[in-house]
Amino acid sequence: MRFIFDRDTWQEIFGSIRKNKLRxxxxxxxxxxxxxxxxxxxxxAKGLDNGxxxxxxxxxxxxxxxxxxxxxxxxxxxxxxxxxxLKLDDARILQNRIPEIQYIAPRNAKGVFGGSGGxxxxxxxxxxxxxxxxxxxxxxxxxxxxxxxxxRFINDEDIxxxxxxxxxxxxxxxxxxxxxxxxxxxxxRVDDIYFQVVGVHKxxxxxxxxxxxxxxxxxxxxxxxxxxxxxxxxxxxxxxxDADVIQVEEDVKAVxxxxxRVHPDDERAFGSFNLGEIFNRIMGFSKGxxxxxxxxxxxxxxxxxxxxxxxxxxxxxxxxxxxxxxxALGATPREVRGQIILESVFLTFIAGFIGIIFxxxxxxxxxxxxxxxxxxxxxxxxxxxVYIGGAVALMVILGTLIGLxxxxxxxxxxxxxxxxxx
Amino acid sequence: MIEIKNLHKSYKMGxxxxxxxxxxxxxxxxxxxxxxxxxSGSGKSTLLNILxxxxxxxxxxxxxxxxEIRNLNETKAANYRNKFLGFVFQSxxxxxxxxxxxxxALPLYYQKVGRKERQRKALxxxxxxxxxEWAGHLPSELSGGQKQRVAIARAxxxxxxxxxxxxxxxALDSKTSYEVMDLIQQINDQGNTILVVxxxxxxxxxxxxxxHLRDGVIEKDEKxxxxxxxxxx
Numbered sequence: 093m094r095f096i097f098d099r100d101t102w103q104e105i106f107g108s109i110r111k112n113k114l115r116x117x118x119x120x121x122x123x124x125x126x127x128x129x130x131x132x133x134x135x136x137a138k139g140l141d142n143g144x145x146x147x148x149x150x151x152x153x154x155x156x157x158x159x160x161x162x163x164x165x166x167x168x169x170x171x172x173x174x175x176x177x178l179k180l181d182d183a184r185i186l187q188n189r190i191p192e193i194q195y196i197a198p199r200n201a202k203g204v205f206g207g208s209g210g211x212x213x214x215x216x217x218x219x220x221x222x223x224x225x226x227x228x229x230x231x232x233x234x235x236x237x238x239x240x241x242x243x244r245f246i247n248d249e250d251i252x253x254x255x256x257x258x259x260x261x262x263x264x265x266x267x268x269x270x271x272x273x274x275x276x277x278x279x280x281r282v283d284d285i286y287f288q289v290v291g292v293h294k295x296x297x298x299x300x301x302x303x304x305x306x307x308x309x310x311x312x313x314x315x316x317x318x319x320x321x322x323x324x325x326x327x328x329x330x331x332x333x334d335a336d337v338i339q340v341e342e343d344v345k346a347v348x349x350x351x352x353r354v355h356p357d358d359e360r361a362f363g364s365f366n367l368g369e370i371f372n373r374i375m376g377f378s379k380g381x382x383x384x385x386x387x388x389x390x391x392x393x394x395x396x397x398x399x400x401x402x403x404x405x406x407x408x409x410x411x412x413x414x415x416x417x418x419x420a421l422g423a424t425p426r427e428v429r430g431q432i433i434l435e436s437v438f439l440t441f442i443a444g445f446i447g448i449i450f451x452x453x454x455x456x457x458x459x460x461x462x463x464x465x466x467x468x469x470x471x472x473x474x475x476x477x478v479y480i481g482g483a484v485a486l487m488v489i490l491g492t493l494i495g496l497x498x499x500x501x502x503x504x505x506x507x508x509x510x511x512x513x514x
Numbered sequence: 515m516i517e518i519k520n521l522h523k524s525y526k527m528g529x530x531x532x533x534x535x536x537x538x539x540x541x542x543x544x545x546x547x548x549x550x551x552x553x554s555g556s557g558k559s560t561l562l563n564i565l566x567x568x569x570x571x572x573x574x575x576x577x578x579x580x581x582e583i584r585n586l587n588e589t590k591a592a593n594y595r596n597k598f599l600g601f602v603f604q605s606x607x608x609x610x611x612x613x614x615x616x617x618x619a620l621p622l623y624y625q626k627v628g629r630k631e632r633q634r635k636a637l638x639x640x641x642x643x644x645x646x647e648w649a650g651h652l653p654s655e656l657s658g659g660q661k662q663r664v665a666i667a668r669a670x671x672x673x674x675x676x677x678x679x680x681x682x683x684x685a686l687d688s689k690t691s692y693e694v695m696d697l698i699q700q701i702n703d704q705g706n707t708i709l710v711v712x713x714x715x716x717x718x719x720x721x722x723x724x725x726h727l728r729d730g731v732i733e734k735d736e737k738x739x740x741x742x743x744x745x746x747x
Contacts, residue, residue, distance in 0.1 A: 100623055111611035417607045420568065422596020422624040422672070424589045503588070508568040511603065 105435050112407060116439065119403045123443030123487065124450065126396030130389025130483055131451025131475055136458065137382040139473030144378050146471050154337045154368040155234050158344050159326035160352075161363050167355035176352050176361055178324040185351055186327070190343045192335035195233045198324040200226035200314050213307065214281040215268040222264055222305045224282060226314025234330040237308075242276050243291025246310045254312040258282065259291040263305040282307065285317060337368030386479075393487060397440055401494030404436055408498040415502050416510020429499040436495025437488055444487045448480060515676060515707050516542040516565065521574035523560055534560045536730035538574070542676075542709065547702040547740070549718035550711045552727035559680060561727065562711050566599055566678050567591045579675050596624050600669030604681035606661040608653040614664045615640060615649040621672035639667040643697055659690035666697055670706075677701070677708040683717055689747075695720045696743035716741075 109116050160176035183198045203210025203223035210221040229247050231237075237245055239259065250257050260268070260275065269275045275289045287309065295304030315321065331340040345362050348354075354361040408415070415428055455473045462470040523535040534557045542548055552558040563569035564576065567583060576583045578598055586594065595601075600621075608617045618636040627635070640646050643663040645656075653661055662682060669677055679698065683691035695717060702708050702722075710721055718724050719741045726734040 100629060104623075107611055107616075413607065414609050417603075417609060418620070418624075419588075419592060420566070420595060420601050420607075421621040421668070422592050424592040424624075426589060427624065506568070508563050511568070511607065 101431070101434065104431055105438055108411070108431075108435065109439070115403060115407060119400050119439055120443040120446070122399035123393070123396035123440055124447040126389075126392035126394075127444045127447030127483060127487070128451045128454070129392045130385075131448055131480070132454050133385035133389050134382065134479055135451065135455040135473040135475045136470075137378065137385040138475065139455075139459070139462075139470045140381055141375075141378040142471040142473070144374055148371055148374075153371045154333060154335060154340075155328060155330040156337060156341050156344070156364055156366040156368060157326050157328055158341075158348065158362055158364040160348075161360055163354055163358055164360040165355040165358045167358070168353050170353065176354065178327065178348070180322045180324055182324065182348060182351060183327060186329070186344055186347055189347050190340060192331045192340045192343070193329055194332045195230050195330040197228050197231040197234055197328040198311065198326075199231065199328055200311065200318070200320055200323070200325045202318060211283045211307070213264070213268065213283075215279070218268050220264070220267050220305075222261075222307050223303070224314065225306060225308045226311040226318075226320075227308050228311050231328060234328045238294035239291040240294060242274070243289075243293075245291055245293075246308060250310040251312050254316060255310060256285060256287045256313055257290045257310065258287040259293050259308040260289055261293060261303065261305045261307065262295055263303075264307060265292050267305075282309070283317065331368070337366055337372075341366050341369075389483070390486065393483060394490060396443070397487060397490040397494050400436055400439055400443075400491065401497055404432065404495065404498040405501060408432065408502045411502075412505055412510045415505070416507045419507040420511060425503040429496075429503050432499040432502055433492055433495035436498070437491040440487045440491030441484075444484055448483075451475075515544045515546075515579055516540070516709075517575070517577035518565075519575040521561075521564065521576065522572045523557075523564060523569070524572060534730050535564075535571070538730075538732060540725065540732060540735075542707060544707055545702070545705050546723060547699070547708045547721045548710070549721035549724045550709060550727060551713060551715070551718050551724055553713065555729075556727040557730045558711050558713075558727045562678055562680055562709065565676075565709065566601060567595050592624075596621060596672060598675045600672055600674035600677045602662070602665050602669050602677065602679040602682045604684040606653070606658075606665045606685075608661055608664060608668075610653050613650050613652055614645060614656065614667075617653070617664055618668045618671050621668060625672060635671055636667075639671045640664070642670070643667045657690075658686050659693055662686060662690075662694050663697060666694070666701070670701065675707065677706055679708065679710045681711055681713075683712065683714065688716075691717065692743045692746040696747055699740075699743055 160178045162173055162175045163170065164172055166172045178198075180198055183196050187193055187196050201223060203221070211224045213220050213222050227246055228251060229245060232245050237259070239245055243259070245259055246257065249255070258280070260280070265275050268280055269278065275292055278289050279286050280289060281287070293306075293308070295302075309317070329340070329344060331337050341364050345364060346356065348362050349356055349358065352361070418428065419425075455475075458470075459473055518538055518540040521535055521538040522533075524531045524533040538561060550558045550561065560569065564571050567586060570586070578594070581594075583594065609620070612620070615633065615636045618639055619632040622632040622635060637646060637649060640649050643666055645660060645663055645667070648656060648660060653664070656664065666682075682698070683694055686694060698708060698710065699720065710717070712718055719738055720743050721738070722740050723735070723737050725732055
């Protein structure tokens with residue numbers, strides 16, 4: 093240990109490094125490049141990871157939709173091709189039968205899935221056609237709706253009394269209201285019924301089919317307005333965080349099938365779409381990216397360190413005579429070996445340090461470019477300290493191991509051979 | 515100081531072996547200045563390498579300052595070299611990225627002498643060879659004679675029992691050669707034991723004793739009247 097902290101040891105090392113400036117620089121560049129790639133790649137992968145997570149933060153990650161279609165297998169006396177209709181009661185049954193369900197929101201919509209277009213919405217001289225959703229307050233638990241200041245989403249009272257209130261989108265506000273007008277408390281006419289605006293929601297992309305012009309009204313009001321009775325277009329369902337969403341999806345369909353007297357093997361009777369699955373796939377992709385960047389980064393570091401070993405090997409050959417002189421003057425093989433290994437580790441370490449600084453710098457630049465950039469899912473690219481520590485440890489270990497080769501070579505040459513005149 | 519009995523050494527050259535030293539008996543007392551002479555191939559460098567523990571004899575005894583030198587591993591040989599021997603080479607073998615002073619201090623570094631002490635001693639020996647004001651210069655900035663004087667200072671810095679010089683004047687012109695020999699004589703006058711390998715008769719006659727080697731045996735071992743090199747400088 094004394095050897096490592098000895099000032100003279102370092103002076104010897106600096107001496108031989110200073111002597112071979114070009115060699116040192118070329119050596120170091122290899123490792124700098126390796127660690128730079130490693131930092132930049134794994135930081136970017138982390139940024140992508142964070143970016144995806146931000147994209148999905150408005151949606152419950154383990155949520156799904158289920159809707160009714162028509163049967164494809166005859167069952168219990170019903171012929172094939174029977175149209176199915178979800179009912180409000182299904183929500184209660186699903187909630188009771190499947191404990192993994194945390195929230196279930198029955199939803200109705202007009203102007204979304206083809207069929208009858210959107211509702212005619214009129215305010216004074218201004219008109220537009222927008223999608224109308226009939227919703228319960230619980231829907232915001234599944235997909236958060238950001239409501240602008242001073243507004244609110246539909247609440248339980250609205251549902252209870254069937255109030256004629258609505259939450260409009262940003263675009264709806266722009267098209268129906270003047271610029272400096274406060275839409276909250278204003279009235280709009282939806283399919284000839286007056287609704288009071290209680291909130292404006294901020295549109296967040298990534299939710300699927302929704303847009304920035306959607307109008308949300310209480311489910312009970314929707315029911316009266318469009319005469320839908322107990323009908324439900326689809327359920328939005330959020331499972332508990334620890335539940336297996338795929339299994340929940342199966343269960344939901346199975347319950348619905350038994351409830352609607354559909355053949356258990358009928359795959360087409362109910363449709364479903366699983367955000368959790370999609371999410372998992374994307375997260376899997378970003379995990380794969382992280383893994384890939386780790387592999388590529390480490391491989392590059394190894395290549396760099398091997399480069400150091402290679403160049404040290406050449407330098408040992410170049411310095412054969414010098415090493416011979418040193419040994420004639422009384423350097424023990426241990427001292428010679430130690431010096432060369434330390435040289436290797438030192439070079440690796442310095443190079444790694446420069447690479448880390450360089451890599452973080454580049455990450456900071458990328459970050460500042462993508463900070464406000466919408467569309468690119470890229471946020472806060474960081475490299476966990478553990479990764480950096482691991483990389484440094486890897487470099488030191490590799491530096492030592494690779495330094496052993498030239499060190500052994502240096503020691504294996506007998507001083508007498510090293511000093512031969514020719 | 516040096517005690518050698520029946521020393522043999524042969525080198526393997528492919529399938530044949532070359533018998534270089536064929537039974538050398540030889541002793542050197544403290545304070546002697548001995549020249550080892552011989553034509554090339556006579557075995558003089560091999561003898562010096564064995565004396566310098568850079569090479570090992572096949573058989574025979576070798577005592578250096580009453581310590582038996584036999585079956586040394588590299589670490590032990592390095593320690594003995596550092597403690598007992600100083601080397602001067604034909605091609606100087608200074609480390610070219612170190613200054614004259616750092617070169618002189620190098621054996622002291624391997625003796626684990628402290629930094630300050632090293633510098634002090636290095637300067638002292640540089641002064642002795644008349645190169646104190648060149649202490650901060652790199653070998654490339656020195657002339658051949660100066661380089662050899664730095665090398666001698668380096669060999670002396672470790673305060674060895676025996677100084678081994680392998681053709682110390684081989685790469686120098688005669689005037690510089692005499693300067694170097696003058697220095698070697700002065701060092702010898704201070705009581706140091708010195709062995710010089712050379713093939714130049716005039717250099718050999720500046721020593722006190724000449725050992726003639728021929729085909730691996732000592733042909734003649736004679737005391738000579740020392741010629742002072744200072745007469746020629």
